[in-house]
Amino acid sequence: xxxxxxxxxxxxxxxxxxxxxxxxxxxxxxxxxxxxxxxxxxxxxxxxxxxxxxxxxxxxxxxxxxxxxxxxxxxxxxxxxxxxxxxxxxxxxxxxxxxxxxxxxxxxxxxxxxxxxxxxxxxxxxxxxxxxxxxxxxxxxxxxxxxxxxxxxxxxxxxxxxxxxxxxxxxxxxxxxxxxxxxxxxxxxxxxxxxxxxxxxxxxxxxxxxxxxxxxxxxxxxxxxxxxxxxxxxxxxxxxxxxxxxxxxxxxxxxxxxxxxxxxxxxxxxxxxxxxxxxxxxxxxxxxxxxxxxxxxxxxxxxxxxxxxxxxxxxxxxxxxxxxxxxxxxxxxxxx
Amino acid sequence: xxxxxxxxxxxxxxxxxxxxxxxxxxxxxxxxxxxxxxxxxxxxxxxxxxxxxxxxxxxxxxxxxxxxxxxxxxxxxxxxxxxxxxxxxxxxxxxxxxxxxxxxxxxxxxxxxxxxxxxxxxxxxxxxxxxxxxxxxxxxxxxxxxxxxxxxxxxxxxxxxxxxxxxxxxxxxxxxxxxxxxxxxxxxxxxxxxxxxxxxxxxxxxxxxxxxxxxxxxxxxxxxxxxxxxxxxxxxxxxxxxxxxxxxxxxxxxxxxxxxxxxxxxxxxxxx
Numbered sequence: 001x002x003x004x005x006x007x008x009x010x011x012x013x014x015x016x017x018x019x020x021x022x023x024x025x026x027x028x029x030x031x032x033x034x035x036x037x038x039x040x041x042x043x044x045x046x047x048x049x050x051x052x053x054x055x056x057x058x059x060x061x062x063x064x065x066x067x068x069x070x071x072x073x074x075x076x077x078x079x080x081x082x083x084x085x086x087x088x089x090x091x092x093x094x095x096x097x098x099x100x101x102x103x104x105x106x107x108x109x110x111x112x113x114x115x116x117x118x119x120x121x122x123x124x125x126x127x128x129x130x131x132x133x134x135x136x137x138x139x140x141x142x143x144x145x146x147x148x149x150x151x152x153x154x155x156x157x158x159x160x161x162x163x164x165x166x167x168x169x170x171x172x173x174x175x176x177x178x179x180x181x182x183x184x185x186x187x188x189x190x191x192x193x194x195x196x197x198x199x200x201x202x203x204x205x206x207x208x209x210x211x212x213x214x215x216x217x218x219x220x221x222x223x224x225x226x227x228x229x230x231x232x233x234x235x236x237x238x239x240x241x242x243x244x245x246x247x248x249x250x251x252x253x254x255x256x257x258x259x260x261x262x263x264x265x266x267x268x269x270x271x272x273x274x275x276x277x278x279x280x281x282x283x284x285x286x287x288x289x290x291x292x293x294x295x296x297x298x299x300x301x302x303x304x305x306x307x308x309x310x311x312x313x314x315x316x317x318x319x320x321x322x323x324x325x326x327x328x329x330x331x332x333x334x335x336x
Numbered sequence: 337x338x339x340x341x342x343x344x345x346x347x348x349x350x351x352x353x354x355x356x357x358x359x360x361x362x363x364x365x366x367x368x369x370x371x372x373x374x375x376x377x378x379x380x381x382x383x384x385x386x387x388x389x390x391x392x393x394x395x396x397x398x399x400x401x402x403x404x405x406x407x408x409x410x411x412x413x414x415x416x417x418x419x420x421x422x423x424x425x426x427x428x429x430x431x432x433x434x435x436x437x438x439x440x441x442x443x444x445x446x447x448x449x450x451x452x453x454x455x456x457x458x459x460x461x462x463x464x465x466x467x468x469x470x471x472x473x474x475x476x477x478x479x480x481x482x483x484x485x486x487x488x489x490x491x492x493x494x495x496x497x498x499x500x501x502x503x504x505x506x507x508x509x510x511x512x513x514x515x516x517x518x519x520x521x522x523x524x525x526x527x528x529x530x531x532x533x534x535x536x537x538x539x540x541x542x543x544x545x546x547x548x549x550x551x552x553x554x555x556x557x558x559x560x561x562x563x564x565x566x567x568x569x570x571x572x573x574x575x576x577x578x579x580x581x582x583x584x585x586x587x588x589x590x591x592x593x594x595x596x597x598x599x600x601x602x603x604x605x606x607x608x
Contacts, residue, residue: 218465221459222463222464224456227448228453228456231439232438234406234408235406235437236456236457237428239428277447281448281452
């Protein structure tokens with residue numbers, strides 16, 4: 001339903017409070033036990049107001065903060081990619097994981113690891129670019145194979161997605177087996193989520209998110225047009241095919257870089273746009289920012305949970321998002 | 337009733353800047369989806385201020401003709417001029433500022449407000465940046481013209497069938513199109529909304545728009561259209577005011593027995 005509650009300061013205030021709370025929570029949990037006071041002193045250490053042990057400063061500044069930031073940014077990217085996947089397939093069940101985009105990106109990352117290609121150009125990491133290409137390839141494939149009259153019916157979408165997930169999942173394993181010595185690295189990368197994330201991850205990931213977000217900032221209106229049907233969109237002056245190609249490229253940027261950074265994380269791109277739509281309506285002018293923030297907060301919270309649920313042990317964050325996302329997915333499927 | 341300034345179908349070369357020249361000129365248009373022609377040799381023109389109904393049985397190629405007018409078919413030949421210029425010469429957005437196509441597409445699962453739906457019509461004028469006051473004024477005007485101003489904030493999906501159709505027409509008005517092409521604007525509507533929607537089209541034509549709407553119901557179209565184009569198996573078989581249509585042709589069109597002729601005469605006698 002269309003609700004116009006965004007402008008209500010109370011709601012926004014509450015939201016800001018919750019987000020701050022989730023960030024604070026993230027700073028407090030982890031392998032090492034630090035008291036809130038210790039975290040606070042470590043946090044303000046660079047300002048020179050107080051003295052904190054070097055290990056505390058390092059835990060807060062080199063481990064927890066960059067990890068949280070990476071989780072937030074990847075969550076934002078996945079939610080944006082999910083939102084535009086739903087527009088391009090005109091199907092509210094689409095997201096990079098369901099469609100197979102992430103599997104394609106993951107296979108391409110395996111390829112890069114197996115071929116031991118670290119840098120494509122000096123200073124430019126290869127894995128996100130490989131992931132970008134893999135993501136685009138699969139999204140285009142599903143789009144071409146599954147489309148009927150411009151939309152992708154739910155059944156076709158799910159079947160095409162299953163096929164793509166199997167195919168590229170198997171390819172990933174095959175590629176990893178061929179390059180035996182990187183098998184372990186490849187498996188680890190796909191499971192560790194944000195465990196290895198540092199400032200380097202933030203710096204590698206940020207350009208992809210920034211470019212994707214910047215492009216999307218100008219595309220709210222044509223995205224809305226896509227939702228009311230391709231022929232009508234054409235009649236209102238949108239060059240539909242060209243626009244869809246642009247969207248596939250943006251999905252590739254966002255989902256590809258996410259997979260290269262944190263492995264396959266499903267359902268964020270599915271759940272968040274739905275919750276955001278319930279809150280701000282379907283218009284992308286509000287939906288895109290709401291998805292960005294919602295995706296970031298959700299994945300950050302999931303990652304906080306992943307590293308604090310079982311003391312001394314980390315659950316892969318993708319396992320958590322699946323546990324959260326699958327019931328939601330089934331609910332949406334039933335509701336139709 | 338408002339008369340067009342210049343009669344249609346004139347043979348002298350026409351310059352685009354002549355006011356009142358036919359806004360739409362279709363000349364020898366044939367089209368299809370790549371497996372033979374669906375319609376062939378279509379020839380007609382439509383001035384501003386006229387509501388013409390394109391009438392024919394289901395499956396006669398009417399909707400395909402609307403697509404052909406916009407140059408959307410994979411296979412087509414002949415000429416379509418809009419405002420004196422070939423349709424192919426316009427960019428997509430330039431074209432959208434002049435002509436609006438309303439096609440019934442699959443259900444719309446995404447919730448938008450009425451206002452948001454109508455605002456989409458502003459796309460060719462302002463595709464990438466936030467809505468301007470001018471956009472909002474155009475949407476407001478459009479909603480008032482179709483009588484939906486009070487429902488602007490309502491969810492589109494909660495409107496009645498007739499209101500949905502009016503919202504779509506408002507979107508075309510917000511687009512500032514001077515030619516409206518509508519595919520079965522009364523499809524799935526009950527009698528009340530069929531009449532209201534069709535009367536609205538007449539009213540819009542009288543305010544200066546050119547309106548071409550596909551109908552399969554000759555009687556409904558005859559009540560409000562100033563002109564009826566009979567379309568049979570991909571060809572135009574008759575073109576004129578509803579009162580002058582040969583009843584025999586209408587019977588042929590629907591494959592009806594002569595005993596049904598009075599059913600059509602009754603409608604043709606209505607003042608148009």
